[in-house]
Amino acid sequence: MKLLLVSVGRRRYAVAADAVARIMDPKLEPDFRREAGSEEATHHGVRYPVIDLHGVVDQGPGGPPLYLVVETGSGQAMVPVDGAEAIREIPGTAIAPLPSFIFAGERRLFRGVFSDGQGPRLLLDADALR
Numbered sequence: 814m815k816l817l818l819v820s821v822g823r824r825r826y827a828v829a830a831d832a833v834a835r836i837m838d839p840k841l842e843p844d845f846r847r848e849a850g851s852e853e854a855t856h857h858g859v860r861y862p863v864i865d866l867h868g869v870v871d872q873g874p875g876g877p878p879l880y881l882v883v884e885t886g887s888g889q890a891m892v893p894v895d896g897a898e899a900i901r902e903i904p905g906t907a908i909a910p911l912p913s914f915i916f917a918g919e920r921r922l923f924r925g926v927f928s929d930g931q932g933p934r935l936l937l938d939a940d941a942l943r
Contacts, residue, residue, distance in 0.1 A: 816903050816936070818929065819881070819894040821866045825934045827927070828881065830900045832939035834889060835882040845880075854880070854891050861891045864922070864942045886940040903927055908936055 816827040837856070839845040847854035847863065854861050861882070878893035908925040924938035 814903055814905050814908070815900055817881075817900050818898040818934065820896045820898065821894055824866070825929070825932065826866070826894075826937055827901075827903070827929075827934050828883065828892070828937040829939055832884050833881050834884050836897055837880045837882060837891075839878075839880060861889055862942075863891045863893065865893055866922075867893070883939050883942055885942045890942045892937070892942065901929070903929075 815830040817830045817833050819826050819828065837845070839847070842856065844858075845854065845856045852863055852865075854863050863880075878895060879897055881892040881894060881897070883890050883892055908927045910925050911923055913921075921941050922937060923935045924941075925936040926933050927936065928934070
């Protein structure tokens with residue numbers, strides 16, 4: 814499974830690389846708009862829900878984020894990240910599923926955990942991002 818490795822604050826995550834339609838730097842996109850704290854962003858007149866992991870994991874806002882435009886089961890969503898590091902091939906057998914009581918809440922954003930050699934990374938569930 815090819816995964817895009819990303820960071821949010823000091824936390825480290827991964828998302829399926831084929832679910833990422835685009836990595837966008839808002840400083841380079843004149844049509845990008847997101848008001849501080851808003852749960853939506855607009856790009857080229859299209860509104861996207863924003864899933865901000867800084868708030869989900871109690872991280873304060875980082876520096877200027879990059880935005881992953883992620884294909885979900887019901888459309889697209891944007892996920893701000895502090896950095897996109899690399900795409901890596903990770904065997905499915907190396908990803909341990911998370912029990913249902915971990916990160917329980919309205920949405921279950923994470924579906925597994927694996928070690929990338931430097932420590933654990935949580936795998937985002939792109940279908941739950943919307």
